[in-house]
Amino acid sequence: MANWLALVIGNTRWHWAWFQHNELKQVWHTHHLISQQPSALALHSMWVQHRPPQMLDVPIEMLNIMAISVVPNQTQCLAHLTNIQWINDFPLKGVYSTMGLDRVATLWGAGRQYGWPVLVIDSGTALTFTAGTADTFMGGAILLGLRSHLAALHHYTATLPKVEPPLNCPPQWATDTTNAIQSGVVHTVLASIHHFIQSWQQQYPNTALIFTGGDGQYLHQLYQQHYPTNQNQVPNCRTWFDPNLMFWGISAYRSDETRAL
DSSP states (O other), rough: OOEEEEEOOSSHHHEEEEEETTEEEEEEEOOOOOSSSSSSHHHHHHHHSSSGGGGOOOOOGGGGEEEEEEEEEEEGGGTTOOEEEEEOOOOTOOOOOOOOHHHHHHHHHHHHHHHHSSSEEEESSEEEEEEEEEEEEEEEEEEEEEHHHHHHHHHHHSSOOOOOOOOSSOOOSSSSSHHHHHEEEEEEEHHHHHHHHHHHHHTTTOOOEEETTTHHHHHHHHHHSSSSSHHHTTOOOOEETTTTHHHHHHHHHHHHHHHHO
């Protein structure tokens, strides 16, 4: 079996995927390396603790790794490895110079996996909208993510409590502080998502809409509940949640590179 690893070093965690050829077998996530150990020992400990059970006898040094990183000091933790290939760009046209490589990989993966045109709604620390068609980035937007909104209200005020996202879509007109915070944040985020989806669909009615990120599944479910098809007037839209868009992007890059050899 041609086993290989995809790795995305993000702002808060390392994201791993184990592939056999083009088949995604398993995904897992680990914290940034902050150990005082030498990086080789810290990486070995991480691998031993989190590797798939099927690879207990496989040292990480024996696997091909294709990686991207948005955190330079974490990248240095892998400087001793000779079996890693760093991806510095994707064949996505129209990308601006400061665009995060993880965001580029996500759009590339969405376009290659679901077809163009596509709009990616990525909900993590930030909520990003990233749109593309015909292998070309067409634009997007960045704002605070769902939990960042909630954390900011607690952090920047004297008395507002720390609140978690509600299990279900909250009533819009709340009668206590906790529900008022949940209502304000959730309905504002959903309205923002709806606005950007409608704007993009006016240009590309048959676009794919892909939710991803840590809160992607949650927001996808709430969005479908709050804006059913007959209200958002997009009967032909194709909407999914997929947490693995970055990995599909890396896999597509690897396949293109292999065919070019």
